[in-house]
Amino acid sequence: MTLLEVDHLSLDLPVDREPRRIIHDVTLELDDGEAVGLVGESGAGKSMTSRAVIRLLPQNARIGGDIVFDGRSVLAMDRRLLATYRSRDVAMIFQDPKSHINPVRTVGAFLIEALVERGDRRADALAVVSELLDTVGIREIPHRLRQYPHELSGGMLQRVMIAAALAVQPRLLLADEPTTALDVTTQANVMAHLDVQRRNRGLAMLFVTHDLELAASVCDRIAVMYAGCLVEVCAASSIHDRVLHPYTAGLLASRPRVTSRTARLPVIPGRPQAAYELGEGCPFLSRCPYALDICRTTRPELRVVGSSRVACHRAEELSGCLTDGRAADRPGVHA
Amino acid sequence: MATAAAAKEQLFPSARRRRNLDPVILAAGAFIGVLVLVAILAPWIAPYNPNAATILAANQGVSAAHWLGTDPTGRDLLSRLIWGARLSLLGPALIVLIATALGTVLAIASAWIGGLFDQLVSRVMDLLFAFPGLVLAMIAVAMFGKGLVAPVVALSIAYTPYITRVLRSAASRERSLPYVAACYVGGVSARSICSRHLLPNVFPLLLTQSTISFGSALVTLAAVSYLGLGIQPPTATWGFMVSTGQSSILAGHPAESLEAGILIVVTVVAFNLLGDRLAGRRSLQAL
Amino acid sequence: MVRVLVERLVGLVLTLLVGSFLIYGAMYLAPGTPAAVVAGGHATSSELQSIRHQLHLNEPFFVRYWDWLDGVLHGNLGRSFVYREPVTLLLSGRVMNTVFLVVFAALLIITGGVVLGLLAALRRRLGIVITAGMSVGLAVPSFVAAIVLISVFAVDLKWFPAASTGTGFFGQLHHMTLPAIALALSWLAFTGQLTKAAVREELAKDQVETAQSRGIKPRHVVTRHVLRNALIPITTVSGITVAGLIAGDVVVEQAFGINGLGSFLVQAVEQKDFASVQAVALILVTAFVVVNGIVDVGNRFLDPRLREPVV
Numbered sequence: 001m002t003l004l005e006v007d008h009l010s011l012d013l014p015v016d017r018e019p020r021r022i023i024h025d026v027t028l029e030l031d032d033g034e035a036v037g038l039v040g041e042s043g044a045g046k047s048m049t050s051r052a053v054i055r056l057l058p059q060n061a062r063i064g065g066d067i068v069f070d071g072r073s074v075l076a077m078d079r080r081l082l083a084t085y086r087s088r089d090v091a092m093i094f095q096d097p098k099s100h101i102n103p104v105r106t107v108g109a110f111l112i113e114a115l116v117e118r119g120d121r122r123a124d125a126l127a128v129v130s131e132l133l134d135t136v137g138i139r140e141i142p143h144r145l146r147q148y149p150h151e152l153s154g155g156m157l158q159r160v161m162i163a164a165a166l167a168v169q170p171r172l173l174l175a176d177e178p179t180t181a182l183d184v185t186t187q188a189n190v191m192a193h194l195d196v197q198r199r200n201r202g203l204a205m206l207f208v209t210h211d212l213e214l215a216a217s218v219c220d221r222i223a224v225m226y227a228g229c230l231v232e233v234c235a236a237s238s239i240h241d242r243v244l245h246p247y248t249a250g251l252l253a254s255r256p257r258v259t260s261r262t263a264r265l266p267v268i269p270g271r272p273q274a275a276y277e278l279g280e281g282c283p284f285l286s287r288c289p290y291a292l293d294i295c296r297t298t299r300p301e302l303r304v305v306g307s308s309r310v311a312c313h314r315a316e317e318l319s320g321c322l323t324d325g326r327a328a329d330r331p332g333v334h335a
Numbered sequence: 336m337a338t339a340a341a342a343k344e345q346l347f348p349s350a351r352r353r354r355n356l357d358p359v360i361l362a363a364g365a366f367i368g369v370l371v372l373v374a375i376l377a378p379w380i381a382p383y384n385p386n387a388a389t390i391l392a393a394n395q396g397v398s399a400a401h402w403l404g405t406d407p408t409g410r411d412l413l414s415r416l417i418w419g420a421r422l423s424l425l426g427p428a429l430i431v432l433i434a435t436a437l438g439t440v441l442a443i444a445s446a447w448i449g450g451l452f453d454q455l456v457s458r459v460m461d462l463l464f465a466f467p468g469l470v471l472a473m474i475a476v477a478m479f480g481k482g483l484v485a486p487v488v489a490l491s492i493a494y495t496p497y498i499t500r501v502l503r504s505a506a507s508r509e510r511s512l513p514y515v516a517a518c519y520v521g522g523v524s525a526r527s528i529c530s531r532h533l534l535p536n537v538f539p540l541l542l543t544q545s546t547i548s549f550g551s552a553l554v555t556l557a558a559v560s561y562l563g564l565g566i567q568p569p570t571a572t573w574g575f576m577v578s579t580g581q582s583s584i585l586a587g588h589p590a591e592s593l594e595a596g597i598l599i600v601v602t603v604v605a606f607n608l609l610g611d612r613l614a615g616r617r618s619l620q621a622l
Numbered sequence: 623m624v625r626v627l628v629e630r631l632v633g634l635v636l637t638l639l640v641g642s643f644l645i646y647g648a649m650y651l652a653p654g655t656p657a658a659v660v661a662g663g664h665a666t667s668s669e670l671q672s673i674r675h676q677l678h679l680n681e682p683f684f685v686r687y688w689d690w691l692d693g694v695l696h697g698n699l700g701r702s703f704v705y706r707e708p709v710t711l712l713l714s715g716r717v718m719n720t721v722f723l724v725v726f727a728a729l730l731i732i733t734g735g736v737v738l739g740l741l742a743a744l745r746r747r748l749g750i751v752i753t754a755g756m757s758v759g760l761a762v763p764s765f766v767a768a769i770v771l772i773s774v775f776a777v778d779l780k781w782f783p784a785a786s787t788g789t790g791f792f793g794q795l796h797h798m799t800l801p802a803i804a805l806a807l808s809w810l811a812f813t814g815q816l817t818k819a820a821v822r823e824e825l826a827k828d829q830v831e832t833a834q835s836r837g838i839k840p841r842h843v844v845t846r847h848v849l850r851n852a853l854i855p856i857t858t859v860s861g862i863t864v865a866g867l868i869a870g871d872v873v874v875e876q877a878f879g880i881n882g883l884g885s886f887l888v889q890a891v892e893q894k895d896f897a898s899v900q901a902v903a904l905i906l907v908t909a910f911v912v913v914n915g916i917v918d919v920g921n922r923f924l925d926p927r928l929r930e931p932v933v
Contacts, residue, residue, distance in 0.1 A: 056835050087837030094832060102829040102847050104854070104926055113846075114836040148926040168836070464861070465641055465911050469869035470887075470903055474645065477891040477899045478652035554763040558873045561765045562888050574765075581769055581877070585784065589773040596766035603761035 003204050004030040004053065004172060008065035011048055011228075013058060020276040022048050024228045024283075025065070027302065032171070035198065035205040037215025037236065039251070040225035041272050049225070050174045050208045054090055055082060069172070087118050091165035092174040093194070096181040097157035101149045108145030111164050118168075125167075132163040136193045155186030162194050166201070173198060173205040180209070191218065212239065212251050224248045227283040228275025229299075234308035242319070244310040247284045249322035282313070290314055360612050363605040370602060374420035383411035385418040386569040394588045404590045407583055412576075412591055416598060419571035423599075426487055426565075426572075427552035433491035434552075435545045438498025442537070443529050445499075446506035457503070460496035468493035468555045476564045483566050486559045493555075494548050501544050505537045539613070547610035550603040557599055573599050626929075627919065634915045641907045642694070646687050649896040690900075699901035704893045709901040713883065720882035722794055724871055726802035727809075731863065734810045736856070739817020740849065743825065753818065759811030764870040767804040768877035775800060784878070798880075805874045809863045816859060820852035827851070854925045861914045868906050 006028040012019035023045045030036050038046040051057055053067055055074060067074040069089060077085060094100040101110050108126065111133075115125035130141050136159040138144055149157055158178060165173060178194060179187040195218045198205050209215050215222055216236040224232045224245065232245035243249050250268040270287035282288065282295040292313065300311040305319065312318070373380065382402075389409035396404050403412040441460075445453040468490050475489035509515065510533060518528050557574030559565045566572050568579070573595045580591030674680055681689075690700060699709040742752040776784035782800045824830070825848055833843045872884035879885070883902050890898035922928045 054835050056831060083837040083839065085837070086835060092832075092835040094828065094835075096828065099828040100832045102833075102851065104851055104924070105846065113833070113838065117836070117838050117842065150927050164836075462637060462640055462644075464865070465637055465907050465914075466644075467865040467869035467906070467910065469872060470906050473872070473887060473891050474648055474899065474903055477894060477896065478648055550761065554761075555869070558763060558765060558869070561873060562876055564888070564891060577765055577769060581772075584769060584773045584777060587777065589769065589777075592769040593773070596763075596769055599763060599766055600758070600761050603763075604758060607757070607761055 001032050002029050003032045003034075003070060004206070005068040006049065006053070006065075007068060009049065009052060009067065010064035011045070011052060011057070012062040012064075014060050019062060021278075022061075022228055022275050023052070024275060024278065026225070026228075026230045027065075028223055028230060028233065030172070030204050030206060033202040033204055034221065035207060035219040037207045037209060037212075037219035037222045038225060039209060039212050039215050039222055041210060043272060043274060044225040045228040045275055046208045046225045047176055050092075050176055050206050053172075053174060053206065054086060054092055056092070087114055088168060089170055090172045090174060091168055091170040092176065093158075093161050093165050093178045095177040097161045098149065098154060098181070101157060101161065103149050105148075106145065107147050107149060107152065107160055110149070111145070111160065111167065114164065114168050129163060129167050132166055133160070135197065136160075136163050137189075138163075153186070154182050155190055158182060158186075158190045159193055162190070162197065166197055169201075171204060173203050174208075175205060176208045177210070178207075179214075194218075212248075213255065216240075224251070227273040227278055229278075229283045229311065230302055231284065231312070232308065232310045233302070234310075238307065242306065242308065243322050244305055244308050244315045244319060245284075245312050246288050246290055246318065246322060250287075282311075290318060357612055359608055363609040363612075366601070366605045367609070370420060371424065373417055374424050377417050377421055381411075381414040381417040383414040385410060385414040385571050387411075394583065394586075396590070403594055406580065406591045407588070412594055415571040415576060416573070416594060419573050419576060419595070422483065422566055422570065423553065423557065423560075423573040426483060426556040427549050429487050430490045430494055430552040430556065431545045431549045433487075434494035434548065435498055435541065437491070437495045439502055439534070439537075439541060441495070442499045442502035443506050443533050445503050446510045446533065447525060447529055449507075453503075456499070460499050463492065463496045466493060468552075469558055472555065472559050473562075473564065476559070481564050481567055486556060486565055490552055490555055494552060497548060498541070498544055502537050502541060505540050506533050509533055509536045543610055543613040546606055546613060550606035550610070553606070554599065554603060626922065630915055630919060634911055637911050638908055641911070642691060642904055643687065645900050645903050645907070646690055647683075649900050650683055650686075652896065694904065699904075700897040702890075702895055702898045704890075704895040704898070709898050712898070713886065713901070713905075716882045716886055719880055720871060720875070720884060723798055723801055723805065723874065723880065723882065724867055726795075726798050727805040727867060727870075730802055730806040731810045731813050731867075734806070735813025736817050736849075738810070738814040740821055740844070742814065742818040743821035744844070749818075752814070756811040756814045756818075759807055760815065762808055762811075763873075764804050764808065765873050765877050767807045768801070768874060771800045771804055772878075801874050801878045801880060804877065805867065805870045809866050809870070812866075813856065813860075813863060816856055817852060820855045821848055823855075824848045824851045854921065857917055857921045857924060860917050864913045864917070865910055868910050 006026055009023055009026045010021065011023040013022050014020070026045070026049055028036070028038075028049075038049060040046045048057070052063060053069075053074065055067075055077075057063070063075060066076075069085065072081075072085075074082075074085065101107075108129070111129040112120075112122065112125035115128065116122055120128075126145070130145070133141050133144065138156060138159060144152070144156075144160075152160065158181075162178070175194065179191050182190060191214070197203075205219070207215055207219055212222070212224075216239045219236050222232075222234055222236050222239055223230055224247065226247050232243070232248050234242065234244065234248075239248075239252070243252060247268070250266075253266045254268060255265075268287055269289075273283060273286065278299075279285075280299065281297055282291070282300055285291050285295050288295065294313050298313070300313050302309050302311045303315075305315045387410065389405075392401070392405050392409035393407050394405060395401055395409075398404070401411050401413065403416065405411055406415070441456050445456045471493045472486040472489040475485040479485040515528060515532060518532065519525075556565065557572070557577070560572045560574030561578045563575070563578060565575065568575065576595035577592045577599070580589070580593075580595065583589070584592055693700060697710060699713070701707065702709050702712055705712060738752050738756065742749040742756065745752075771782075772784045775781045783797055784800075829847050829851075830843060833847045838846075871882070872887055874880070875882045875884035876888055883905060887899065887902040887906075889895070890902065
């Protein structure tokens with residue numbers, strides 16, 4: 001059953017009074033209990049897309065298209081409905097817990113705030129969050145509840161944020177790079193807690209990250225964004241053998257591998273495009289080794305190819321040649 | 336030509352803005368400039384002798400003869416305001432000059448020498464903070480008598496910590512930058528590092544801080560005059576005019592107090608606006 | 623936390639000690655001996671000598687300072703040279719007037735400044751008006767505010783009295799309204815501007831985004847996650863406001879003819895009544911240092927990050 005539909009979403013933000021396009025026509029749906037990884041470089045619009053789902057956008061942003069949660073349009077909600085939607089249906093986990101948790105209020109106050117706000121009794125709320133803290137591996141809970149955010153480590157604080165998100169029993173989690181601001185050693189620990197809790201509760205999750213590999217390991221499907229456009233949506237399991245978009249292939253290839261040594265990692269040539277810089281054609285045009293004339297003139301639509309969806313004119317042709325990132329015939333593919 | 340300009344605007348969006356002066360700075364600066372000019376040219380532009388009483392012309396309203404009316408002894412208010420500008424501006428100017436000079440030397444010396452000297456200076460400054468400027472000025476008047484000198488000296492001391500504190504932190508931040516160490520290792524003398532590198536780098540802050548202090552010093556010195564502890568009559572100052580005019584308010588002639596008061600307010604607004612703009616609206620950091 | 627408190631207390635006592643030394647020393651250094659002031663212009667040298675003896679003016683400086691300080695600590699602020707009465711007695715009827723005025727003004731500043739600053743930061747159109755008003759208000763000295771208020775509300779409209787002090791709490795309130803507004807005005811604008819800047823800064827912070835994402839009511843977001851945090855920078859700089867209130871009090875009492883510490887200080891300065899100047903200056907400086915100390919400790923309670931070093 002479809003829980004969330006992002007339907008032809010576009011977003012403009014004014015820069016010096018001129019609207020700049022941040023997101024181009026993104027369409028994506030999430031089923032109940034399904035985890036989708038939204039992957040891309042910084043500035044690709046993935047974070048903005050996740051914020052649009054909870055309508056947490058700058059006041060002067062202009063949104064096109066629609067976002068539908070469980071049959072209701074999020075963009076059409078009035079203030080009261082939006083507050084209910086935010087407090088009961090979705091919960092967001094932010095990148096940097098140190099700045100996203102109010103430094104002058106206690107950890108306990110942060111954890112129970114949303115519950116008390118919607119009418120739960122303080123004592124009940126404390127019981128709920130205490131239990132949750134335990135499940136995410138935090139000990140000495142009564143003591144922790146009285147502490148202030150600066151007295152906890154980043155990893156612990158992010159687990160507190162996860163507990164706070166779970167406390168409201170949402171149907172959808174939005175996780176915006178939840179481990180990026182943490183030490184490498186604590187990343188795995190926090191990610192494991194998030195993954196286990198999500199699976200146990202059967203929650204849907206939109207997982208925003210720049211780490212394709214990480215996304216593939218915790219999500220059911222992967223959606224790749226580039227320059228504000230969705231370029232490929234595929235099953236997480238097929239990411240290693242059936243990638244269809246040259247950009248996704250580039251992302252995969254430019255990762256270091258533990259199993260093999262290379263003198264130099266392959267990089268995607270050129271620089272990342274900003275969403276507002278795009279011309280007529282394919283967003284990846286300037287960096288794509290396989291670009292043709294049609295790529296210059298017509299922007300490819302997201303279309304079904306095999307079991308995936310991809311926005312590439314040459315998806316069928318290239319199918320199968322891309323997965324080995326260091327394809328020897330790269331220049332030779334020209335038709 | 337037009338396209339080149341457009342291209343430049345696109346590449347360096349701030350280039351055009353930088354060349355155009357901020358209208359607020361322009362207006363405030365122009366007002367202050369005119370005021371200073373009026374003060375200097377007082378003997379030539381004041382229509383009347385500011386201290387000549389004409390009892391027949393007492394408490395007159397605004398007229399062609401007396402643009403701003405007259406006081407209870409028939410003295411021309413415009414002339415008194417024009418002459419009053421001299422001491423009303425000279426006082427704060429002296430205060431800011433002395434406090435800035437003292438504060439800058441102390442701040443840069445603290446930042447350069449550091450250690451015990453630095454701590455001593457900041458303790459003394461903390462202590463001075465405990466004396467509100469006006470209280471210090473009143474103690475000085477009790478000691479040395481009324482007039483311009485005692486309050487100006489006292490207020491110069493009272494404003495020094497405000498300058499020192501802000502400049503010291505800026506100077507010591509600058510001092511900790513690697514290039515300063517590089518200069519020192521390269522054999523540049525301490526004095527020339529301080530004067531060629533530290534001072535120019537804190538100069539914008541110095542300018543801002545003294546501009547803001549000017550408005551505040553003007554008010555405090557006017558308060559001293561208002562209390563009757565500054566320059567003695569018949570010499571006009573704005574602060575004293577507010578106070579002498581107060582007795583006529585009850586009789587329904589608020590002109591003298593109001594005109595002097597408004598002039599003080601407008602002048603202070605001009606200095607504050609100028610200071611704010613120079614500070615680039617870093618209102619919290621400026622404190 | 624305890625260590626911080628003790629440190630602060632020691633610092634406070636030291637500041638007061640040095641401050642009292644400076645105040646006493648200043649009067650000692652002043653040209654024109656107190657004996658001449660007491661005796662008036664035409665005293666013979668033997669009369670002067672006996673007065674000097676009476677006032678212990680022949681003792682060395684440190685002995686006299688110590689005697690004075692000892693007296694101050696026992697509630698004896700010395701004898702007025704002019705009125706020939708204990709300063710404590712002269713002040714007793716005046717202190718409450720001053721306290722009433724300053725507390726009244728402080729309440730106006732805190733409530734008015736924070737409310738206006740908040741509105742200026744949150745409301746777009748109203749904010750522009752308030753911000754402009756505050757820029758002007760900031761530049762209005764208390765004595766200018768006083769004459770405008772007197773001329774409008776006391777002389778023209780006759781709503782409030784122009785001078786003197788009232789009886790009973792509400793009488794006081796009525797009499798002190800204009801003085802308190804005059805005293806508060808520029809500091810209210812200052813606090814308002816500060817609040818606006820602090821609120822704007824906090825509004826842009828991430829914790830606000832978190833609260834919004836959780837569906838917290840806007841009212842609660844503002845009180846819990848914006849204002850609560852903004853109070854920290856506001857109190858940090860309130861020391862300047864306290865100093866301004868103490869200085870402004872002197873001027874406002876004079877402007878409205880209020881019989882308080884400030885007007886007494888002005889008189890004492892005019893008459894070169896050194897003992898009285900010393901006493902009032904010491905009281906004002908002590909008030910400033912103590913209030914600032916309280917604010918500083920209060921700030922540590924507001925900001926948990928300052929309470930103790932992170933281990």
